[in-house]
Amino acid sequence: MFISSDVQKSNGASGSGRGNLMARLLEKNASTSNDKKCSDEIRAIHKDGQRLDQTKNSDSSHSSLTSLSGSDKENERKGSPIVMKGSCGETVQMVTNYIRLATEPGKGIYQYWVKFEPMVDSRNTRCRLVKQLAHIVGDARSFDGIMLFLPHLLKDKVTEEKLKLHDGSDVTVSITFVKQLLMSDREAITFYNILFKRFMHILGLTLHGRNYYDSKAAKSLPEHKMEIWPGYVTAIQEFEDGVMLCCDSSFRVLSTQTVYELMEDLQYANEYNGQHGATNSWKDSLIDAVVGQKVLTRYNNKIYTVSDVDFNSTPRNTFQTSSGEITYLDYYHRQYGIEIKDPGQPLLKSEVKMKVRGKGMTEFVDLVPELSYLSGLSERQCNDHKVMKSLAQCTRISPEKRKIALDKFVTHLNTNPEIQQIFKDWGLSLAKDSLTLPGRTLEPENIIFGNGIQIQGDLSADWGRAAGSNPVLHGIPLNSWAIIAPKRSEQVVREFVNTCNQVTYKMGIQIRHPRLLFLNDHHIGSYVRELKRLNTSEMQMVVVLLPQSRNDNYSAIKKITCIENPIPSQVIISRTIQNPKNLRSVVQKIMLQINCKLGGSLWQVQTPVKNTTVLGMDTYHDPKHESKSVGALVGSMNASISSWYCRVYLQDPKRELNDGLEMAVVGCLQQYQKRNNCLPKQFIVYRDGLGDSQLEVSSKLEIPQFARACSRFSDDYKPKLLFVVVQKRIMTRLFLKTGSTLENPPPGSVMDHTITRRDLHDFFLVSQSVRQGTVTPSHYIVIHNTTSMTPDQIQRISYKMTHLYYNWCGTVRVPAPCQYAHKLAGLVGEHLHRDPDPTLLDKLFFL
Numbered sequence: 001m002f003i004s005s006d007v008q009k010s011n012g013a014s015g016s017g018r019g020n021l022m023a024r025l026l027e028k029n030a031s032t033s034n035d036k037k038c039s040d041e042i043r044a045i046h047k048d049g050q051r052l053d054q055t056k057n058s059d060s061s062h063s064s065l066t067s068l069s070g071s072d073k074e075n076e077r078k079g080s081p082i083v084m085k086g087s088c089g090e091t092v093q094m095v096t097n098y099i100r101l102a103t104e105p106g107k108g109i110y111q112y113w114v115k116f117e118p119m120v121d122s123r124n125t126r127c128r129l130v131k132q133l134a135h136i137v138g139d140a141r142s143f144d145g146i147m148l149f150l151p152h153l154l155k156d157k158v159t160e161e162k163l164k165l166h167d168g169s170d171v172t173v174s175i176t177f178v179k180q181l182l183m184s185d186r187e188a189i190t191f192y193n194i195l196f197k198r199f200m201h202i203l204g205l206t207l208h209g210r211n212y213y214d215s216k217a218a219k220s221l222p223e224h225k226m227e228i229w230p231g232y233v234t235a236i237q238e239f240e241d242g243v244m245l246c247c248d249s250s251f252r253v254l255s256t257q258t259v260y261e262l263m264e265d266l267q268y269a270n271e272y273n274g275q276h277g278a279t280n281s282w283k284d285s286l287i288d289a290v291v292g293q294k295v296l297t298r299y300n301n302k303i304y305t306v307s308d309v310d311f312n313s314t315p316r317n318t319f320q321t322s323s324g325e326i327t328y329l330d331y332y333h334r335q336y337g338i339e340i341k342d343p344g345q346p347l348l349k350s351e352v353k354m355k356v357r358g359k360g361m362t363e364f365v366d367l368v369p370e371l372s373y374l375s376g377l378s379e380r381q382c383n384d385h386k387v388m389k390s391l392a393q394c395t396r397i398s399p400e401k402r403k404i405a406l407d408k409f410v411t412h413l414n415t416n417p418e419i420q421q422i423f424k425d426w427g428l429s430l431a432k433d434s435l436t437l438p439g440r441t442l443e444p445e446n447i448i449f450g451n452g453i454q455i456q457g458d459l460s461a462d463w464g465r466a467a468g469s470n471p472v473l474h475g476i477p478l479n480s481w482a483i484i485a486p487k488r489s490e491q492v493v494r495e496f497v498n499t500c501n502q503v504t505y506k507m508g509i510q511i512r513h514p515r516l517l518f519l520n521d522h523h524i525g526s527y528v529r530e531l532k533r534l535n536t537s538e539m540q541m542v543v544v545l546l547p548q549s550r551n552d553n554y555s556a557i558k559k560i561t562c563i564e565n566p567i568p569s570q571v572i573i574s575r576t577i578q579n580p581k582n583l584r585s586v587v588q589k590i591m592l593q594i595n596c597k598l599g600g601s602l603w604q605v606q607t608p609v610k611n612t613t614v615l616g617m618d619t620y621h622d623p624k625h626e627s628k629s630v631g632a633l634v635g636s637m638n639a640s641i642s643s644w645y646c647r648v649y650l651q652d653p654k655r656e657l658n659d660g661l662e663m664a665v666v667g668c669l670q671q672y673q674k675r676n677n678c679l680p681k682q683f684i685v686y687r688d689g690l691g692d693s694q695l696e697v698s699s700k701l702e703i704p705q706f707a708r709a710c711s712r713f714s715d716d717y718k719p720k721l722l723f724v725v726v727q728k729r730i731m732t733r734l735f736l737k738t739g740s741t742l743e744n745p746p747p748g749s750v751m752d753h754t755i756t757r758r759d760l761h762d763f764f765l766v767s768q769s770v771r772q773g774t775v776t777p778s779h780y781i782v783i784h785n786t787t788s789m790t791p792d793q794i795q796r797i798s799y800k801m802t803h804l805y806y807n808w809c810g811t812v813r814v815p816a817p818c819q820y821a822h823k824l825a826g827l828v829g830e831h832l833h834r835d836p837d838p839t840l841l842d843k844l845f846f847l
Helices: 019-029 033-057 068-076 125-129 185-201 260-270 279-290 326-334 383-397 401-415 419-426 464-469 487-507 524-533 551-564 581-599 660-675 692-699 703-711 791-801 816-832
Strands: 003-005 090-096 098-103 111-118 147-149 158-164 170-181 204-207 211-214 219-221 226-239 243-259 294-296 302-305 309-310 317-320 324-327 347-356 360-366 373-377 428-430 436-441 481-488 515-519 539-547 569-573 614-619 629-636 644-651 682-688 721-726 734-738 742-744 750-752 763-767 778-785
Touching: 019 428, 068 098, 090 750, 111 125, 125 170, 147 170, 185 226, 185 419, 185 569, 185 734, 204 226, 211 243, 219 383, 226 383, 226 551, 243 383, 260 279, 260 347, 260 373, 279 309, 302 347, 317 326, 324 326, 373 464, 373 515, 401 419, 401 428, 401 734, 401 742, 401 791, 419 428, 464 487, 464 581, 481 487, 481 524, 481 660, 487 515, 487 539, 487 581, 515 524, 524 539, 539 551, 551 569, 551 816, 569 581, 614 816, 629 660, 629 816, 644 660, 644 816, 660 703, 682 791, 682 816, 692 703, 692 721, 703 721, 703 750, 721 791, 763 791, 778 791
Parallel strands: 003 360, 481 515, 481 539, 539 569, 614 682, 682 721
Antiparallel strands: 090 436, 090 734, 098 243, 098 428, 111 147, 111 170, 158 170, 204 211, 211 226, 219 226, 226 243, 243 373, 294 302, 294 373, 309 347, 317 324, 347 360, 436 750, 614 629, 629 644, 721 778, 734 742, 750 763, 763 778
């Protein structure tokens, strides 16, 4: 690992500041590394190019080529789109955020292979030579050093020109026609997306991360030292009804506070609390606050993730450049005209992954706190109600405002002269409005509580009031439990116990008075000692009351109660039960959670499937440490899909796809067989957390593990399998059109045509209701199905599953087993770092 600055090499700069190794590599290879790579690519395809050279001997005219329009070329596409459309539910009109992209007849993207004789290694030189051929190829072109893309067809299949190099030597440039790209070809889609990135720059937007934002329209929140930049996120993709642009509003939260200012605040707080001289206190607080957080360096508009704080380094330190050593103080003054005020401040470290000559490398970049602005939200800010409320007012915009922003963006694209000229050059046109399509709304689900009590479902998909006034589906008597709390919270605890007795009667949950264990202090060591003393073989539940929310304290408690001395546990922050006005509603939710953690169930919906287990899968990746990723599998164990069993497994860091899945499936099947005296005849699996690029790998890696797990029971045991990937991080928006206004579609709204993927069985489902902002649908992709379930049945069972998450008295965005797996993987990956005790796996202990 090498210590370096965050400054990249630029024209006129004295050096790159990337550290000794990078400086040597840049000096030696900066001018040739890309050229060498392209040279190798040329040699690799040289033999293939000989096939193209043979066209010289063929007819030089284009009489054998057919000039096809975009629409004609699309008709050449082999195979029809996959159409898996349902029909159940009420038809409604929905406005989408998809805009059609089309090509003019006779125009498209034509791909040519460019050969240089003798071979020219320098990519820059090759680009200059092609530029000299503008009178032949035109000004509208895209050349990557090997392949040339044009919006029109050249006169001849092979075009040759003799040019001069800078040293006066001759070079022959041959431009050979390869093919006309279909509008839906991967190369064409990539080209269109690159083109739209160029449009963003033309419109004056600034790139932050992967998206573009308008710094001129920033809204300031001075009371929170923040500003919000509005922007857009775009993607062009092929869908069932052609190539379209998907566009949505996006917001970037930036802090107006630098890391240096945060450091000063922490030092002041350290002195104010009477810890003057205890330097480790504020240093530890600084590390906790910034490590893992993203920062923005405004001088180059780049975002970095802080890996560490180096208190032994300062801006007085030097780093090596091609011109010699230079201090950070002098470098920023010369390069950016920035005077660093405090030369004694520590430096931040950021781990950066990069490629040098095609090989991946990792190095540390040095950042100056004074020049590093906090980006995004810290854990403390996320827990601050006032901060989140202010942000929500700016970022959670209504469907009407979101559509207005979309229309404004499309109008800018269609009226900007420079963009319109590029559209014209490439024969492209963008529709003036987004698509309005017919969708469907499924019937609301009835909620079934204990004693057969059934609550009529409605479009709000909220049964919080009913959950507190009806008996639970399966209540577990709470006969032996304990509460551990500080002595100063004794009155709060007694009020809590009294309220528990009041609310559980209507819920059908029997409880006895708990054992109260009061501590003389609130240090975490006192909690740990008391938890270790508990006789868990004689106790069902322990409730722990903490004075404040701290991640390390929570982790310490969960490690004891989930691993060392296993017992279902409920952690409560004291302020949540101190307000008498909402104490009853809070206690109701806590007691519902406790019943689930004991193995009980709260409600169910009517499920038509029999002899079926519904499973959810997810993976947790530690954002701060390169520890092992955690995979979680949660499966239903009964016909009403109200009882669950879970398994976890560790895998290599940052690995999303599960290679330890087989034994987890075996564990779930063994438990199912134990409870039902038979094995399930059908699996319904919901897989969370996969992107488009991982679908095929999941199909080849994860699905076979289900078959292998089943074969461990019998060679003849081959249950049917429905494997569905659920994507939450999507750009798609659906707006319900009611007259001249737009609203959020109600829960149960489905869109399964036109904007779905061309070659996939997929659909969009809105399953939850939001009170503020715009609802986001979830994307369901069926990648394997050996069942006889129709599209209507798959959509219906998926919607039913969103009603069964017991931590919320309403529908959630993904099927309940997915959400359970997400919670379990998060608990193990963030707090436990080990497998939980087997005695807890048949309970929802992780809620």
